[in-house]
Amino acid sequence: MSTATRSPIRAIDLQNDRILDHDPFEALDAWRESPPFWCEDFGGFWVVTRFEDCRDLLQDAETFASGMGTTVPAVELADLLLPSFVNPPHVQKLRAIVLPHMTPKRINALEPKMRQVCSDLISSFRDQGSCDIIRSFARQYPIRVFSELFGLPSDRQEEFRDHAETFLHDWERQAEAWVSIRDIVREQLEEKRKHPRDDLLSAIACGRIDDAPIDVDSAVNLASTVFLGGLDTLPSNIGWSFRYLADHPDARRRIVEDPPVVPRMVEEFLRLWTVTAKEPRKATRDIVFKGVQMYEGDRVQALIGVANHDGAEFEDPLTANFDRRINRHIAFAAGPHRCLGSHLARHELEVALEEWHKVLPDYRIVPDTKLFYDGGGIFAIDNLPLEWAV
Template sequence: MIEKSAGAQTLIDDEWVEKHFDPVAPELARDLHPTLARARSRCPVARSDQHGGFWVVTRKEDVLRVAQDWQTFTSEEGITVPAPPGPSMKILPVTVDPPLQRAFRQLTNPYFRPAVVSEWEAPTRQLVNRLIDGFIEEGACEFMEAFARPLPGLAFFDLALHAPAEDLEEVNGYATMAGQVHRPEAMDCLMKLAGWIAEFIEKRRREGPRGDVVDAVMGAEIEGRPITPEEVIGTIHLLILGGLETTAGVLGMAMQRMCEHPEILAALRERPELIPNAVEEFLRMDGSFVGIARCARHDTEIGGKAIRQGEQVLMYWASANRDEAEFEDPDVFDLDRSKNPHLAFGAGPHRCAGSNLARMNLRVALDAIVQRLHDVRLQPGADIEFISTFSRAPVAVPITFTPGPRSASS
């Protein structure tokens, strides 16, 4: 479902928030943050009768409790909030709990350490400038299509997976479309991506080792046994999908915010040393990974509410990141915010393994935007639409700016 960010009168009232909360409702896509603020205030742990019934958790303290207590709140047991479309596919390790989850994470984590990611910064900067070169002379572009969506995938397939150069555009197209769940082509592209992964793995098995994350996954032992072919595909699948649309979403919402508040870009041009701070504020305020569900293994309680075994719990990172009890002036974009313990990458054992890579991509992209794009505005009549799901990325962000020169290296 898609809904415009402004326009029609909202259908959300207190009863909707307290009893009928629906994570895929178009009215929630339009009014996400005001609705989550109302939930934190009125019913921080609320029981919804939608999608078969589930709990909604919105305060940071409670969100952390659910995320970190995997022994009580599992990722394994039939999460259906909302019901996933199309055929199921086991994406590892997000669909398993420790200790098995840790075994898969230990395979991949070393390949996304800061020291490794720092080696990718120079080629990422070249890619960023090449993408900007593609539209800077025109003075206008649709930012999601021209920049935000191509960037994370092209960088990841090339630098992390060492995919063949001739495959980059095609497979990034599959992955990018698969992440846009509102598009009718999404499921077909998801299956094409899985097929590409299987062929890619077979090709890599015939080649010599490259010492990368692909080699680590292919040759892994999981709890004393060889990893299965299905597990190899599932692990690579998550590495790909975990960071593409989420990073693109942050870039798109950051651009929208900078267009609506040009003082942000002006401040960053004057004080570029604040770009890392800006990245953290964009992640806190506009993180596109907004929530995820867990299932109670046994009877428990959250915030004084009794949760029964088998009941599902939907926790909102986006709400925790604007919790008034944790952040001063949480709805203010503050470049000088000294403490910013946001949960844009999740928390607990399933915290995003690619956070270092995402931060680097965002920092390099923002640095180039600050330097190269001037007088950036939303195109006249632009009305930003959001996908109503757990990945809150703008459908399109059409912008105008002062035309500029291509980079010297192009």
């Protein structure tokens, strides 16, 4: 039975040290295809990296319960993130309230809004010949689309966006932003309870659990978590995708000349740069898992960003192959906590690639740019200045 100990692992350690000068995926890839091993930092935790091991672990939520990561973020979110930090069977009851608003049919209906938002944003900087795509596009687009699905009144959207942006990117003011987000959500839920409409906030406001109305605190926590779920993940994925595309004119050309390739391209970008690279869990019982003895209470990190690079599951795993026929990646995790927003995410990413390349098919990263990365809860590129001919 192997209980190998390895330490330190830079990109795993740096949960709170968010700005890195190296690509965190490359750092984590050093652990590709390893059996589970013990890392001594932060009081110690197991690291699981193989595709099959991560998938099996995530599917067994009875043994590996959701919980906080190896370090505690600035805001104590442990009891607040719903459904993320609750376990079966309660998780399914909370998800059942949200899921009807996340179906492919619902998401498809948002496509005109997605195209409009992309087109408006691109028009706002196109004639300048350059922009930082992270700030001017990637962080703006998902929140505008989601506000619609959520059912936020238009006069509150900007204020809400500002708080969300602070929550996600200003570590020092995170706690205060979280309070403001929850205040607005609480107020909106009250309003929707009185005047329900066909939107996600109304569904949560009027949701029922075990035949009783959902309590107010759970409704606020559920709505706030669902809102924030897509706000960092999508922009980050857009960043990694465009860093690749900026250096690969052949791939950009394919988007324009062969649009059916776009959904496969999105899957490949999700697989190669799985922004939710680290999934924290806690063992609820003693278990021998994939050959190692784990004990009740042991913390475990499922590195799905590494699992998606496993040669046992993916042929030539580090190559972007947009013609890959089988791509069963776990970028949206697996099991009872599988991402609730996966249809929305996929659709938004496809539309972003299409709309951008209709207008700006040729661009490059501004020469001599030093890229900075975020190795925290979501792996991201912090700055990606692009330029094009006008």
